[in-house]
Amino acid sequence: MIAIDSMMVCLDLSEIDEKLVAFTRSICERLPVKKVYFVHNIKTYELSDDFRETFGDVDLSKEVEANIADIVAEQFAGGCDHEILVSEEPNTELMMADLVKRYKVKLTVLGKRMSGKSTGALGTKLLRILPCSILVFPETARFNIASVLAPIDFSDASLHALRLSKSLTDQLGLQLEILHVYKLPTQYFPLISEEKAIKKAEEVVNGRFRELQKRHQEIAGVPYLLVRAAGKSTAERIALQLRKGKHGLLVLGLKGNNPIPSLSLGSVPSKLYNMDINVPLWLVYSEEVIQ
Structure with missing residues (x-):
């Protein structure tokens, strides 16, 4: 029997996140999943000077976590035990690989937008570096x-x-x-x-x-x-x-x-x-x- 002790879901704050969280709930409804980690990494060095000047000392991690929490509350109702992890690391792939090892993640769920909307560069890097199986969910897929x-x-x-x-x-x-x-x-x-x-x-x-x-x-x-x-x-x-x-x-x-x-x-x-x-x-x- 297939059972998943620990699963990681990579979110990027795009329109696909809601579908990805809902898809994760459907997995939890079908398979025994003990815990899900909803993960996002903020690359602070990519923030523009205009952003820093406008928003100043806003706690971006807390704001992002609140945003993800809203999506999870709406799309993951009835799902399994879960935790939201927001970090600020320069290298997203290495950060996520570390989480896989730390929490013994067996399966990572990764959203994928169509080629006209994204280069897919980060996804390709994650496929090559994460030490676990990966379930890729295209934005046009069904449950x-x-x-x-x-x-x-x-x-x-x-x-x-x-x-x-x-x-x-x-x-x-x-x-x-x-x-x-x-x-x-x-x-x-x-x-x-x-x-x-x-x-x-x-x-x-x-x-x-x-x-x-x-x-x-x-x-x-x-x-x-x-x-x-x-x-x-x-x-x-x-x-x-x-x-x-x-x-x-x-x-x-x-x-x-x-x-x-x-x-x-x-x-x-x-x-x-x-x-x-x-x-x-x-x-x-x-x-x-x-x-």
Whole structure:
């Protein structure tokens, strides 16, 4: 069973905060969550001279905390135990990473505005630095999740995400679909028949699925789909399947085995995060990777 002892919600005082807090409440209604931390960091060095001159010695932290408290009171009614944390640190990412370690946060919820409204720079940094799983909620997403898409590449990270997806769908009574995107070595066409290459590739992948189902009986009955990349990236094919299958949640595993932080996120999760997809994206680490 999936249970979350500690969850962090990153707020930025934008219009998405209300949706993010309401989404957090819906998580608490569906899953056992012990405590939620609503977090905001004030970068005081970014405040203009005009602001300082106009408002003088106003206690900005207290004002921000009061603003967040109003949103929480309105959108989190009936939620679990919670606390509001407002800080004034020069580096937001490091501050939040410290909170994750200090409060043993298992899941961070992060809002995402569409690309025309935001560069997504802070979100990308948080994905790379936070030592916990992250649930990204786009501003256009909905709360009523009925089905989950779990793409796998047969790596340990994707299999961990698949097992979590199966536990989640069993726990909440949701539908689950597994997706694998495969590519053909097109440099050998027309030396070999494209039709034969597709048939052979799908035979190999189907064999890997049969072996996977033998090792993990719990997913034996879960439907899976093979999709050829066919000139598109894996991330683009996943995004297309999301829209086609009308899924409400995308779950991806993060490897986290690269010693260089900027490279540890992986190309597919990074590309999907930067796309304007309309469903929540759950990026999960295994406990072994986090440790």
